[in-house]
Amino acid sequence: MDLNQQVIVVTGGSGFLGQSFIKSIATHNGIAIIADVDDYTGQQTKEKLKTETGLDQIYFQHIDINEKSSICQLVSQLIKQFGRIDALVNNAYFRNERFWDHFFDVQLEDFNENLTMNLGGYFLCSQQFAEYFKKQGYGNIINVSSIYGVIPPKFEIYKGTSRTTPVVYASFKSALLHLSKYMAKYLKGLNIRVNSISPGGVYNNESETFVQNYKKQCATKGMLDQEDLQGALLFLLSDHSKFINGQNIVVDDGFIL
Numbered sequence: 001m002d003l004n005q006q007v008i009v010v011t012g013g014s015g016f017l018g019q020s021f022i023k024s025i026a027t028h029n030g031i032a033i034i035a036d037v038d039d040y041t042g043q044q045t046k047e048k049l050k051t052e053t054g055l056d057q058i059y060f061q062h063i064d065i066n067e068k069s070s071i072c073q074l075v076s077q078l079i080k081q082f083g084r085i086d087a088l089v090n091n092a093y094f095r096n097e098r099f100w101d102h103f104f105d106v107q108l109e110d111f112n113e114n115l116t117m118n119l120g121g122y123f124l125c126s127q128q129f130a131e132y133f134k135k136q137g138y139g140n141i142i143n144v145s146s147i148y149g150v151i152p153p154k155f156e157i158y159k160g161t162s163r164t165t166p167v168v169y170a171s172f173k174s175a176l177l178h179l180s181k182y183m184a185k186y187l188k189g190l191n192i193r194v195n196s197i198s199p200g201g202v203y204n205n206e207s208e209t210f211v212q213n214y215k216k217q218c219a220t221k222g223m224l225d226q227e228d229l230q231g232a233l234l235f236l237l238s239d240h241s242k243f244i245n246g247q248n249i250v251v252d253d254g255f256i257l
């Protein structure tokens, strides 16, 4: 899959999945922009991935997906630097300190903050990039949702652990899938497509109990590795998916079935 020097912005690009998306983009001949609110980790990630890949086309730019001025500044900077922006991957993920509360403990202020900072940010970022894509004559937006945007949580997999799927997570990830379809339809005729990827759980040092519970729900592998999402991402970024619009690709080893 050749991304032909496309300029691709990944919000939350220095996070766990963001880093692997950036790496995939750069190693498939894309220009990968780590866009993150955390400047220190962003710079560190850029240097680390440049060393790991031996590639120069990895950049860091500050963005706060909840600040219009910050998004506009990033867009202007990239146009100045590259003359175009080909795609936006909405991948950033905010959690406040009460994010993981169980249903009956959730306070409305925390629900609202986590909802706004994520869903509001995905909307604002998409709106501002779409404004630019409209002028440019083309664009591509990929929203990173989740299996828990598609189905309600399988609470049984948390048995014997303190974890849960927060109600606000299910709320903003399901809303993001609908937002994707809304935008795909609203932007019809502007040569801007909008699709989603809904990953299953990606292994990141979860407890053995959780990993085993999770695996029982899957077809073969269970929890995924970061690289397992690469195919869907590259496909949606490439011309192979030129006429795919308003769709959601679930990558989950059959978890939702």
Ligand SMILES: NC(=O)c1ccc[n+]([C@@H]2O[C@H](COP(=O)([O-])OP(=O)(O)OC[C@H]3O[C@@H](n4cnc5c(N)ncnc54)[C@H](O)[C@@H]3O)[C@@H](O)[C@H]2O)c1
Pocket (backbone or CB within 6 Å): 011, 012, 013, 014, 015, 016, 017, 018, 035, 036, 037, 038, 063, 064, 065, 066, 090, 091, 092, 093, 094, 095, 121, 144, 145, 146, 147, 198, 199, 200, 201, 202, 203
């Ligand atoms: N990790 C998984 O197993 C998994 C599974 C399904 C879906 N997802 C989705 O993948 C995405 C990435 O998840 P992750 O596990 O890599 O998360 P992560 O916490 O490792 O990374 C999130 C990144 O977003 C950045 N961020 C937070 N607020 C921001 C803001 N306002 N503006 C810009 N950047 C901001 C953080 O600095 C961080 O680098 C999320 O949307 C998540 O819902 C993850």
